[in-house]
Amino acid sequence: MLLPLHRLFICCLFTAISLSLFPAALHGQSPVLTTAVKTIIPGRVVFKLKAGATQQRNIPENPRTSPLTATLARLNIRNVRPKFPYSKSSSAQQPGAVDLGLILQAELPATLPVAEACRALLKTGAVEYAEPLYSYPTLFQPNDPLSDSTRAGGQYYLKNIRAYRAWDISQGDTSVVIGIVDGGTRLTHEDLASQIQVNRLDPIDGIDNDLDGYVDNYYGWDFADNDNDPSRDPSSVHGILVAGCAAAAPNNSKGIAGVGYRCRFMPLKIYPSTDAGVFGGFEAIVYAADHGCKVINLSWGGAGGRSQFEQDVITYAAVNRDAVVVAAAGNTPADLDFYPASYDHVLSVATLQPSDERSLNATYSRRVDLSAPGTGIVTTWGDTDSDYGAVGGSSFAAPLVSGAAGLLRTHFPTYNAAQIAAQIRRTTDNINALPGNAAFAGRIGSGRLNVLRALTETSQQSARVVRRIMLPARRSYANGDTIRLTVTVQNLLSPVRNLSVTVTSLSPYVTVRQGSFAVGALATLAQRANADAPFRLAVATTGVPLNAQAVLRYRLEDVTTGYREDQYETIQLNPNYVVLNINDLQLTLTSRGNLGYDGLGSDAGEGVSYRGSGPLLAEGGLLIATPTSRLADNVRNDRYGANHNFYALARASRLTQPLRADQEAYGVLRDSLPSLTKGRSVGVRVRQRAYAWATAPHRDYVVVEYSLTNLTADTLKPLHIGLYMDWDLPGEPARNAANWDASRHLGYLYDPIKPTLYAGVQHLSGGQASVYSIDNQAPAGTAIRLADGFSAAEKLLSLTSGTSQRTAGLVAGTDASQVVGATLPRLAPADSVVVAFAILGAPSLAQLQAAADAAATRYQQVLTVRPTRQLEVALYPNPTTGKLLLQLPAGAATVRVLSALGQELLVHTAASGGNTQLDLSPYPPGVYLVQISTVAGSTTRRVVRQP
Known part of the structure; x- marks a missing residue:
């Protein structure tokens, strides 16, 4: 069973046992199948400054010139500090390295959601990413020791992975340290005490003798509670179990032997023992890498998506600091990406039964690198100094591989981390033909760990795709998109003479139009890229499921030697939004009526930008209301969240054969009938269309058209519609002014101190134009005050006030937003009406006004079909x-x-x-x-x- 966050709970009846006795009373019950999922740590945010920042390890100091500093102050984000102040700088000549000195952490006020803080930091244009910090569960499953009838001397798995014979070749070395990033250890256990790597440069005397920023880190460190005691929490033995698998002492006439034999381990505690503690897994990875761990074991993880911050940490450990990172692939019997195991530069280890067949609860995927025994694993227990127990789960398959990596680092001292990982992958035993594995071939890795082969087969070949660049660079690709894919291939082991790389789509929704790369001969560690002739891919124009994933297979092959190896990559397709990007204004239109992003705090979408600028729009979306307080929208509310009134009937998608523009998008959404919401909803269906053109003078705008149909039995009179737009323009996002050009029905924002970009919304057609300019920082008592959210009453006021509130933030600027809308006198049951807007961006007011004029002309000439009388034609x-x-x-x-x-x-x-x-x-x-x-x-x- 997968364990809850922060604590390891034994979910089955389980008793510590002596290695010589396996009482018949030990009976485990069937595990409950759940998916381990990471959770957000509240009150904290991590962000990475762009590489060109003038001050890399600290935020800029002058709030008048720094949008980042001003945003931090405005949101009361405190205690901003380098996340890894003692990390080692990377060499400019080190390919693929990352600079952790650019990463900062901050504390948030209790009322500020993490997602909102991330969005605000991204809007400054000064950060590469802003993300939550996450907590991960351990991956432990109890097992009945009597269920294993093949156990040899209590550790059958040592025979399965050929460890006994491998120790004749290499017994590791005390200089090779395995970082056990987990729940802590028992410092006095008979099979672990002699194996702990102590820091003799910093004895326990209250002084930071080695000047590494940690006082008395003699035995390791507790990153969850921030102290020097890595002893396990009384409720958790997980870290002790893992350490025993990798590094229990051999030849001491006690207990068991870890696969790493003489290799030592560094206990790094990441789960808290106090209420104030927080998960510290990624901080511990950096510490392990900086303190000499050549192997780092991660027996924890969860589903829930990729984090660039976490990938940066993994890359730092593996590339900058040359550590082999090994992680458990998960205990959920499903094909899914599981983190951190699925990150680049990680050996992902899945679980096997004693028969070498896949464990029934093992996660499987194309991201798994290899498998290892993970059922009935006898290891150190830790309730006393001499107890042992049998356990199961991918938590205990991973440290077997970590121990093997320790042996290889001793035997092949010139190999780097990537070469050690390649040697382990290439020397596994193929187990695909076993009955329990045939259906999972390609998704349980290259085979079962064989430590003997890994130490003795020195002529293996292994190449790897080490870098990938997709153009256009997007989070997700829409129907009909074409992709150029450039890869860099590195040869890790013995030289290859005639290497080729062929990319194949394993999805029916992606076609490979050019998929061959003749690499040729490559010496050990040499690299080559296909920049002159990139792979070319095409996404299907129709039939692609929403939010589909497509797997690409890279087949690396040398026909002259018989070498063949596969590598996989996943790309996202057909997102729940569409991007119009054919002109200078790039606009994301979602299926639920939002603009820019699919909801408050969401990263689904590519925002609104102008000529490659950063995101200009923090939040945007459609508002529809009647004066009787019936309201429909999907934008922020006054409950620290967002409304979800609209749902998609037909997802937003680009037309493959546009009729009236160079790019056209179409979608249908609606809200609920008022009878189902006690009169709170409106009851309309909305057909939304968007149009963009590639040629001047139409490059600075996108037209968005809404066709509203009344689904109720009542006449809606009047009916109000508008676009809420929280613009944050380049420069200082809290220094914008909002204004209204009445002659053009154009609402726009700009920086009144340094106007380099103007953005806004123009009412083109349908009803009587309206505007409401909002000072987001307005004091208490103001009619609309967004500091405490956007209430239904405030939204209705913004739509029904005509043009009485035309400006905000004039002269000095403020954090401003605007609602540009229209009032329709009536909409009868089953009737429809069309309202159209243009969304614009330009470098000057004159150019913005010219774009507005062009949009009005184009809409009347091309998009409006309004016969005054039906002609006989x-x-x-x-x-x-x-x-x-x-x-x-x-x-x-x-x-x-x-x-x-x-x-x-x-x-x-x-x-x-x-x-x-x-x-x-x-x-x-x-x-x-x-x-x-x-x-x-x-x-x-x-x-x-x-x-």
Whole structure:
């Protein structure tokens, strides 16, 4: 069973035992199948300064010139300090290294959600990432020792992994230290006391003798409670169990022998013994790497997604400090990414039964590197100084590999960490043909650990894709996207003569258009990239499930030697949002009515940006309301969260064959009927469309159009609709001013002190325009005060006040936001109405106004189809190869032919109606608009010109 956070609880009846006795009373019950999931540590945030920051290890000091400092002060974020003040700087010549000196940690006020703090820090433009800190559970499963009938001398697994014979080759060395990053240890256990790596440079005397920032860290360190006692918490023996597997003392006529034999271990406690303590796993990894651990064992983890901060820590340990990082792959019987095991530079270890078949509760995935025994593992217990017990789970498969890595680091002293990991992967025993494994081939790693082979087979070949660059760089790829993939390949072991890399998609939703890379000969540790001829991938245009994952397989092969090895990568597809990025304004439109990101604090989405700027919009979204306090939105509320009134009927997606713009997006959402919410919702369906163009003068805006349908039995009168936009522009995000251009129905924000970018929303069509400019820092008593959230009453006020509140933050600037909307006099049951806005960005006010004028013209010319009276018009053939026949009503008519971008190509006047002919032959194939105007009315038809 997977264990709860912070504490290791024994969930089955379990008794400590002597190695010579296995009482029949020991019976475990079947484990409960749950998924270990990481959880956010409240009140803390970690962020990494961009590499170009002038002050790398401290925040800038001048709040007038530093958006980061001003944001920290405004949000009352305190105690900002380097996360790893004693980390070693990386060499500029060290490929793939990271600089932990750029990472800072801060404490948050109790009322500030972690997600909101992360978003605010990202908006400053000064940080590479801002993330929560997480806590992870251990990965322990009790086992009945009598369930194992193959145990030899209590440690059957040593025979399975060929450890006995391996010790004839290498018995490790006391100079090789394995960092046990776990729940602490028992310093006096008979099989562990002599194996602890003590720090003789810092004896326990109250002084930091070795000047490493830790006082009296003689036995290790407790990172959860921040003291020098790594003894385990009374409720947890997990760290002791793990240490015994890797490093229990051999040849002492007591207990067991750890796989690492003479290798020592460093106990680093990461689970708290006090209420004030917090999980300290990643801090302990850095400490282990900086204090000489050449192997680091992580027998904990959880599902829940990737963290760049955590990957940076792993990379620092593995690349900067040359440590082999080994992690448990998980105890959830599912195909999933599990962290930290699934990070780059980690040996991920899955669990086997004594028969070498996959354990029934073992996690499996393409990210697993190898498997090791993890059932009925007899190890040190720790309630007394001489007790032992049989346990199970991936927690105890991983330290077997860590012990093996310690032997290899002794036997191959010139190998770096990546080479040790490669040697272990390449010398496993293939177990795919076993009955319990056949269905999981490729997802339980290269095979079962064989320590003897790892020490003796010195002619192995192993290459690895060590770096990947995907362009365009996105978190997720939409339907129809094409991807250029550049990889760097490194040869880790014996030289290869004719290496090739072939990328294959294991998903039906990604096609590889160019997937071969002839690397050629590579010496040991040499690298080569395919920058001149990147791989080319294409995402399917239709049929891709929402938030799908596609697995890519890299097959590394040398046909001259028979070497073959596979490596895998996962990419995200078809997200719950769409990005329009064909012009200078990049806009994310979500399926639930949000703009920029899919909800407050979410990182799903690529924001709103202008010409490659940082994110300009902290939060944006659709508001719909009636004066009777019926409201629908998905933006922030006054309960330290966000509303979730809209849900998607048809997800937002880009049209593969846009008709009226260079890029078009479409989606459908709705809220609940008022009868189901006690009158709190509105009851509308919203068809949302977005349009973007690539050519001037239309590069500075995106048009967003909403078609509202009344689903209720009541007439909605009046009906209010608006876009809430919390802009934070480059420079100082809390120094913006909001204004209103009445002639253009344009609300916009800018920095009044240093105006380098303007952004805003223009009402184009539908109803009477409105605006409400908000000072987010307004004092108590202000009509709308966002410091304590955005209440339903405040949202309604922002929509129903007309244009009475046009400005905010003029002269000096403030943290401002704006609601630009429209009021519709009535919407009858089943009726529909269209309201349109343009979202704009420009480097000057004059250019913003010009973009607004262009948007208004383009919308009227191209997007609006509003016949004042239905005309009797026929137009055929459609599609046409050139000639087009029109049947017009009696009377004079003017016929205009426009390109899809609204350019007027042809004007034809018919004096008396009847039949007339147009010739589109001079124009290239594509979509054209034919506008027909008479005294009786007008209409617009779309025509497809075929080759």
